[in-house]
Amino acid sequence: MNESPAEAPRGYRLNNVVVPARPLEPALYLVATPIGNLGDITLRALETLAGADVLACEDTRVSRVLLDRFGIRGRPYAYHEHNAAEAGPKLLQALEDGRSVALVSDAGTPLVSDPGYRLALQAIDAGYRVVPIPGASAPLAALLGSGLPNDAFLFAGFLPSKDKARRDRLAELAGVPATLIFFESPHRIAATLVAAADVLGARPAAVCRELTKTYEEFRRGLLADLAGQYEGQSVKGEIVLVIGPPEEAAPPEAADVDNILRDLAATLPAGKAASEAAKRTGLPRKELYDRLMALKG
Known part of the structure; x- marks a missing residue:
């Protein structure tokens, strides 16, 4: 399993200054990374990535960009949905050997719609310490920029790709007294908005695209209006869809x-x-x- 070379001092580069990293206590560290703008990395995340004995990444090529930006040496170890059955036991063995393991996803907070949940659950069941390192989160960034109520919200991940299953899922969530947050792909956003307008009615919503990146965009309006805007459009980039809660029913006479x-x-x-x-x-x-x-x- 790849890790930082023993002969190289661990550390990270910040404003052209190399900051030494202290060794970490044995644990599984779940490290949030930027969802677009690398400036959103936290100091604690940098210290953890630089100080970990083993760095596990969903896509090593994506993580390499972040590591190179801040001068963190060592080669990341791949852990994703296609190799979890093989890679997971090796990471658990590293914990058993008293080493520190840092886990990152491609972007954002690990375990949110990625296979890291399986590894974290296995580590907890085995009695190993699991440490969250909070930071960037696409659902929360979208909620903040949506202008919709945030006193109660539900992150519901991805909706089904098939239209009937998508509408059935929306119907299940229709009565939830909270703002709904979904991940959605650009080629399905138009169909999803149509389904949401049909099932949920005239609710306010926001399509949040390319969050924290150069072409960040928020489109706000009623579901039906947004569906009309995206009809026939070619859309690119990562999308978070935020839908306002149902209106409170008027008390009966x-x-x-x-x-x-x-x-x-x-x-x-x-x-x-x-x-x-x-x-x-x-x-x-x-x-x-x-x-x-x-x-x-």
């Missing part, structure tokens, strides 16, 4: 609540009728029970 209670009470005991009415209206069960008792009285 008092007369409607009374009718629901009367209908339920005709076939159910008062307690069960109040419970079922609570499910249908979203009102507190006790309030509905007291109201039913008043109606009966």
